[in-house]
Amino acid sequence: MKSEKIVADLSGASAPMALFVTGNGMPVPFGAAVGMADASINRPLTVDTPLRIASNTKTFVAAAMLRLWEQGEIDLDASIASVATPSLISLLQSGGYRTERITVRHLMAHSAGLYDHGDDPRFMQTVLAKPHHQWTREEQVRLSTRYAGPQSEPGTRFQYSDTGYILLGDIVERTTGQTLAAAVRKALRFEQRGLRSTWWEVLEQPPSDIEPRARQFFGDIDVTDIDATMDLYGGGGLVTSARDLAALTKDLFEGRVFDKPHTLVEMLRQGEHEGADTYRLGIAVGEVAGTACYSHAGFWGTVVYYAPQLAIAVSGFTTVRSARPELVSIIERALSDA
Template sequence: MRSIAVSLVASLFLSLPLFASPEAWQALPAPLKAELEGVAISLYELGPDGGEVALSRGNLTETTPLRIASVTKTFVAATALRLVEDGKLDLMKPMTTYVDKAFTDILREDGYDVDAITVKHLMSHTGGLTDHAQTKTFFDIIIKDPSHVWTREQALRGAVDWSEPKGAPGEKFSYSDTGYILLGHIIEKLTGKPLAAAVRLQLGLDQIGMPDTYWELAEENEDAAKRRAHQMLDGMDTYGWSATLDHYGGGGLVSSTRDMARFFQALFSGKVFRKPETLNLMLSNEGLPADSPYRLGIFVKEEKGVTYYEHSGFWGTVVLYVPSSGRTLSGAVLDQAHFKMMRQGLMEVVASGQ
């Protein structure tokens, strides 16, 4: 049943100009309606010519603001690359060049060779840093007290106390929110601005046109904040969980499927960076482990011979760009349990080559 439904989602997404009305829902094939019954889902496509396709179901539309979690990393990495363009940041320098000694001293306690970890290592998840956000202790603290206010220092301390280094710098890919917390700190130091303000200014988010997008706790967007979705995890409504648990660069942004697509479309069509070679740098695997799927803030993957650039977020969000067609696809579900099905549907679209 699931494979049938996924294929039908893909075919509908390819063919329908808009799929949101109750009448259209009733016209769906029975197997698909059974699979999607009760699933709040938003799929959105933006073509190179500006054409849009939206599919939505439940209390979720292409303009519903959600916490996008790790999709934020693409925004943060792109901001760092803008600083490279301006000559303010050197990716090959050790992170100790830019990071406060108080933070590097915490990492030294756990045996990290912080003088050998470069900024590029942080951006590509190849610095050997653990991921504090994937430890049992991190989640235990959140479940016990969802309102707990996290600081950047607490997260780094957790990385040291709750886990061990994942390898030598440059040895292998190992995904790390901890590394992006440090990258966010670097951006703040070099720009003299809070991370949210630096990202917005350096990437020109206002010019792109992203009305549903803001950085929680750091930016005001009353309209979007009032509409922010209640995202579910294992039967728990996470709406009231402190945004500080994912705030300092590994996550932090609230956005919508439409806004995520608009940013990816602008980024990968050459409208964010000032120099074409910067986008090439972002997507290059030069100097990275041969088997790494990650570049600088973005996954580069292939589905049945079709290359695409992707990032997803923990709560159930994903956005991807297909360079061969110039199309951007994004998706979100309100319940994380439905994320796999949604992403499989998007992969059907990518593989179709249409």
């Protein structure tokens, strides 16, 4: 991967960006950043600057669930009616969902037929109108059922849904008896990995001696201080840096997260439902210049890729959501040139 080309591409970016590359295919990890993490005080963005990564969290919630599966603590094909909080199940049933037919695996693969409350324009309008409202998991599931009913029969079609991962977060907590933050941290062994800039907002204290979070923008709106509970319970919630996200992704794909090699195989196995060719369990799949790549993006402006043939993990952050397509282009050009 040509570091000089990456630096040149980043230098011409329209918004602050950070990029970090690591993996067995990179003899020396490489990172670069441009722009300001906080322009009001001239604080530069670095590869160690933490940002809210939103849906990039889903990969690691799915990985934590798979760790519980390999330990015999959860059945991926169990009905969610048997493992989720009864009040959440009642909400879904009142919205027309046949919860006895929805499995944990369906939630992980986004094939449960659940409406995505997070993608409904009314949700973001409410969040922006009431930025300091403290959301509960139950409120968000209730919103989903109010916005719309079942989108398809369980297990038949891919339909991305934050609501499904909110339910997964609940199931992780009920299975482990811990908060979602504590359960994911333990399952994925954050401490052993030396992730210096990674924590779960609200549920954990930030690590000591790290950079402050970058300011993040949705259009012209500074969304840095919107209450984290709007995206906390499994669909999002993690704060991390470009360096840490690439390192954790590298460890996931290079065999240092799961105890058994078969668990990663299970995570990446294609389902039988419509659209399963683009998304596995908590991770998207596609091609970049003819090379198979696994990836995931986060709403506010984050993305990570792993290219197995190259043994390279690359993560990219931008502080401006609208610049994410530009960031993706920079990363995909870098992977194409590798």
